[in-house]
Amino acid sequence: MRRILILAVLFASCNKKNQETVEPITAPITEAVFAPGHLEAEDQFTLTALNDGYITDVLVEEGDTVAENQEIFKQDNTNAVILERAAEDNLKITRKQASSDSSVLQELVAQLASARAKMLNSQEKLERMQRLYITRSIAKVELDDAELHFNNSINEVEGIEQKIANTKLELKHSLIDSRSQQLTARANTDYFSIKSPGNYKIYSLLKRKGDLVKKGEALAVLGHANSLKIMLDIDEQSIAKVKLHQIVLVELNTEKNKTYNGFISKIYPAFEQATQSYKAEAVFEENQQKAINGTLLQANIIVGKKDKALLIPRSSLSPDGKVILKREKKKDTLKVQTGIIASEWVEVLGGVKKGDEIIKTY
Structure with a gap:
């Protein structure tokens, strides 16, 4: 008997919640696409071995800046x-x-x-x-x-x-x-002397003296010094909304609760199977001298923004884009035309007007 009473109370509570109404409001709205990513050096690439052989010497250290044709690795070249x-x-x-x-x-x-x-x-x-x-x-x-x-x-x-x-x-x-x-x-013979193809910074050395490497094996990661770009992974549902020059708000994992501004500079046309996402690049509005290559980050790409829009709570909109209006003692279900969709609010372009009572049922 007590169990039946609890269920009845829950039902009454749910029924009351379903009857809660809200009215459209006029306010600013911003739509953002969330995208995880990392920092990467500009023109970053992996230096590879051109021949099989032991590493006999490593002539640089991580963090060094190298000039064009400067030797980085030496391999055993006896046979050559x-x-x-x-x-x-x-x-x-x-x-x-x-x-x-x-x-x-x-x-x-x-x-x-x-x-x-x-x-x-x-x-x-x-x-x-x-x-x-x-x-x-x-x-x-x-x-x-x-x-x-x-x-x-x-x-x-x-x-x-x-x-x-x-x-x-x-x-x-x-x-x-x-x-x-x-x-x-x-x-x-020269191929056993691994040299830099330009003026770069050594971000990572992947091999040490005495290591045996095969032709094509990765030796080091190089890129332009003090010039980092933001690499973003964007899901299939959101990529169509992302455009060049859109504002990006970035939070680095090394600096929580601090936001940096940037903008989209490149969108890759192909889907990447390894990450199951689309790739996009962004650049900081101001050069970040203290940022570290490889740092993980979270970003929000601003894909839509209005200073004045007619809004309804997202909880009042059904998955198929319909709302339930309360008109006197009757309920009326109708489809609405939506614009910007944020996490809690939805812009309404048509179907409802200010003063309408909308039942929050979703």
Whole structure:
């Protein structure tokens, strides 16, 4: 019996609450999208290894500022140095072979000189035979034989000349290949010296002296010094409301109850699977010198604001956008047109007016 009485009291209480009415008010309203995030250096990137090998030396410390081409890591490059020296020796040999006084070309030049001498002798013999044939001192077959020898000597000279030209071309190609191999070997050796691609700050060193790293493995995190941006994660339901240049109110986890102002500077077009959110960037209105890279934060993006709007409590609006009006002793349900939706209040653009009694039932 006591249990029934308690239920009856609860029902009466709920029924009374459902009959509570409110009237629309005119007041300012602000709509904000909540977005967690973190601080990140401007143009932040991860420096990676270009080869496999042990770290033999780390030449900087976290927090250091480095210049372009300044060495940060050294890797063991023993094998690369051996290959580079072999390529340099091979280049020297190929360069000597391709020179004008190389043994290969000198031998061909000697053959050409001998062939030209034979050609001159054949030419003189042919001219003599031609004179003798005119006086009928020799037979036609002897003249033909002299012409054949002369033509053969011409062909021999031309063949050797062509061989010299081909040999020079082959030697030139070999020299180009050797030079290319030497440059490649030198570049590979340089890859074991990990350098900064520009003027940056070292935010994090991910490897230490003695570590074995693989090609493509992360070594350090770099970015511009004293220039931090706000990286925000925005859910699918809210991303359509976020626009460039909207105001962002930021609270850092390292400074609770203190708010910094910023604005949206970039919205990424793709959905990020890792965080199941869309990415956006914001920048502080004033540079935060004491802020630390990687600091977690919470932000509110101001996506809508009016200084004067007709408002109703959010608790009086149904999920499908309807309200219940109390008119004399009757109830009337109607759909309203809404504008800015805040955490507790909703802007009404149409459907109700000031003075209407709205039952709080939701």
